Amino acid sequence: MSYKRIIARLDLKNHNVIKGIQMDGLRVMGPVQELATKYYLDGADELIMMDIVASLYGREAMAEIIRDFTKECFVPITVGGGIRTLEDADLLFRAGADKVAVNTGALANPQLITEIAEKYGSQAVVVHVDAKSNPSGGWDAYTESGRNFSGLGVVEWISQAIGHGAGEVLVTSVDQDGTRKGLDRALLGSIIGVISVPLVLSGGTRDATDVAQVLGLNEVDGVAVGAALHYGTTTVDEIRENCRGLGVDVRELVQ
Amino acid sequence: MSQPRIAVVDYGAGNILNVLRALEHLGAKPELVDSPDALGEAAGVVIPGVGAFGAGMHGLERTGMDEALRDSCAQGVPLLAICLGMQLLASSSEENPGVTGLGLIDGHVRKLSPHGSDDALERVPDTGWARVDFTRPSLGFSVNKPRNFYFSHSYYFAPSDSSVVSGTKARQSTQIPVLLEQGPIVAAQFHPEKSGSDGIGLMRTWIESRVL
Numbered sequence: 494m495s496y497k498r499i500i501a502r503l504d505l506k507n508h509n510v511i512k513g514i515q516m517d518g519l520r521v522m523g524p525v526q527e528l529a530t531k532y533y534l535d536g537a538d539e540l541i542m543m544d545i546v547a548s549l550y551g552r553e554a555m556a557e558i559i560r561d562f563t564k565e566c567f568v569p570i571t572v573g574g575g576i577r578t579l580e581d582a583d584l585l586f587r588a589g590a591d592k593v594a595v596n597t598g599a600l601a602n603p604q605l606i607t608e609i610a611e612k613y614g615s616q617a618v619v620v621h622v623d624a625k626s627n628p629s630g631g632w633d634a635y636t637e638s639g640r641n642f643s644g645l646g647v648v649e650w651i652s653q654a655i656g657h658g659a660g661e662v663l664v665t666s667v668d669q670d671g672t673r674k675g676l677d678r679a680l681l682g683s684i685i686g687v688i689s690v691p692l693v694l695s696g697g698t699r700d701a702t703d704v705a706q707v708l709g710l711n712e713v714d715g716v717a718v719g720a721a722l723h724y725g726t727t728t729v730d731e732i733r734e735n736c737r738g739l740g741v742d743v744r745e746l747v748q
Numbered sequence: 749m750s751q752p753r754i755a756v757v758d759y760g761a762g763n764i765l766n767v768l769r770a771l772e773h774l775g776a777k778p779e780l781v782d783s784p785d786a787l788g789e790a791a792g793v794v795i796p797g798v799g800a801f802g803a804g805m806h807g808l809e810r811t812g813m814d815e816a817l818r819d820s821c822a823q824g825v826p827l828l829a830i831c832l833g834m835q836l837l838a839s840s841s842e843e844n845p846g847v848t849g850l851g852l853i854d855g856h857v858r859k860l861s862p863h864g865s866d867d868a869l870e871r872v873p874d875t876g877w878a879r880v881d882f883t884r885p886s887l888g889f890s891v892n893k894p895r896n897f898y899f900s901h902s903y904y905f906a907p908s909d910s911s912v913v914s915g916t917k918a919r920q921s922t923q924i925p926v927l928l929e930q931g932p933i934v935a936a937q938f939h940p941e942k943s944g945s946d947g948i949g950l951m952r953t954w955i956e957s958r959v960l
Contacts, residue, residue: 494918495876495899533944538877563769569898569942589765591900591942613763614798616873616900660873691871714876744877744896747946 496744497708498715499732501532501722502541502695505574508558512720514671516545516623516639522723525558532722533566535729536746540566541663541695541717543594543621544574545638552581556588563589571663573621577601579608586613594621594663597636599654600643606657615660615690622647622654624680625667632680639667647680652687661691663717669697671720676707685712693717701727705735708743752959755781755790757817757833759797759807767796767830770941774952776959784816792826792959793817795833796941798900801857802844804836814850821852826958827933828951831901834928834935838905853930855907860919870920875900878917880926880938886914887934888953895946897938899926904937934958 503510503525510528513519522528529540542562544555552575559572572585573594582593599605599620609618623635624647632647643650651662664684666677674697681694695717698704704716704727721727736743754771756764758780771778771794778794781787795817797804808814821827829837838849841857849857862872881894889895899917904924907913915927915936926937934954940947 494870495874495878496896498876536944563766565773567766567770567773567941567944567948586763587765589763589769591763591766614873614900616875616902617798660875691875747893747895 494742495714496538496742497713497736498538498693499704499708499729499736499743500539500541500693500715500717501529501537501729502543502717502719503529504543504545504719505555505558506546507554510723511545512671512723515667516670526561528723529562530566532729533568536733536744537568537729538744539569539571539715541571541573541594552584556584559585559588559590571619573619577605579605579612582609582613586617592617592619592661594619596621596623600634600636600645600650603653603657606654606659610658610660615658618659619661619663620651620654620659621663621665622651623665623667626680632683635667639670648684648687651684655688655690659690661693662688663693663695666696670695672697673699673721673724673726675699675703676716678707681707681710681713688712691715695719698727701731701735704732705739705741708736709739709741750960751775751777752791752955753789754778754792754794754955754959755787756794756796757808757813758782759804759811759813760799763798764796766941767794770948770951773948774955776955782811782813784812787813787816787820790825792828792955793820795827795829795836797830797832797836799832800843801832801835801841801849801903802847804832805847805849808836808850817850818852821932824932826954828954829933829935830941831937831939834937835903835905837933837935841903843903852933853905853907853912853928853935854909855905857903858906859903860901873900873902874919877943878938880915880917881923882915882927884914886927886929887950887957889915889950897936897940897943897947899938901937905935932958
């Protein structure tokens, strides 16, 4: 039986972790190696590194960041941002990524998910969905870090992506992202029925209790926390303690 | 610690870089090896791996590494087999029936079955951190002091002789074997190179107590 996962999420621009509100107005939080190493030592179960301005700079820079990180940090990492081809994914896996997250590239060509899954196994392909609420009460899937509407609803896209071989779903609420107003329960409620693979929710973590409550839901495997960790609103340790308090099964760190 | 030369078997499986990194971190001298000659006088051998059983065996057979590994084991060279590397030690696997494994530990590789209930979902592939219970003192770990390791698998190794099992993890209210020891062989279903300080600790103990 696997534990629920407390995941540190780092959105990157060049060698810095950045954070905006609703993916806009980006501020530098600190150097990626420094923050990533801190979260590893704090006991994050996994790290997500998302190159959110991927189209603006080269894949090789991301590979270099992963190579540096994996020299001294021994924890699973998911890497995403700008993966358009199997070769993009190859480069990141060769650099030390355990999983890759695809979004825009997979919406343009869903076969990309299948190609990566066939080569590395479905557990290594995460479909990353940027979700925005629409006026009719549903959720739409966005591309380019929440800038463009893909034309697909979130539920429809997730079902398709799983059909193509995605082994995990990472859903980010663009509406809540960076706000620290709380994880998006309404979004979660709308997608739970279609998820047959591990589900990670991201965007808007308010505090440790917020994470623990969502991890307590049977259908949720992990929560990815960005701003709330970067700004020091909470810590991996505090989240773990809150999970224990609510009886959520999380990894125990033994010194 | 002196710098033991450790051969890391390269047979085309994915993500072996992280094993090299972990060995370097521990002060060893890892070397990627894809031919029997290159196995040479290695002080220890690691079979890493992510991928499918059939493709893995094919990769070993193509280069003659299958025989070389059987020889090296017969000579008592310490071997650490990880994930798919562990499964390749078996006689056969449900993943690719008809493919003969290395047969270094007697047993078969079986598929995990998915399982759901109101209070727990157990999916396949089974990916994530899980608790390992030690059934005997092993590699620096003790009975009654479980530790956590990172797993990513859809199959598991069921050895014929249960006395080779050193560690298990709970799944569907049974315990599946995840750490085996037999003669010069240590085999782990989890990824020590991805399991933080406990995983690195296991590899350090393996080097210090068996390789050096």
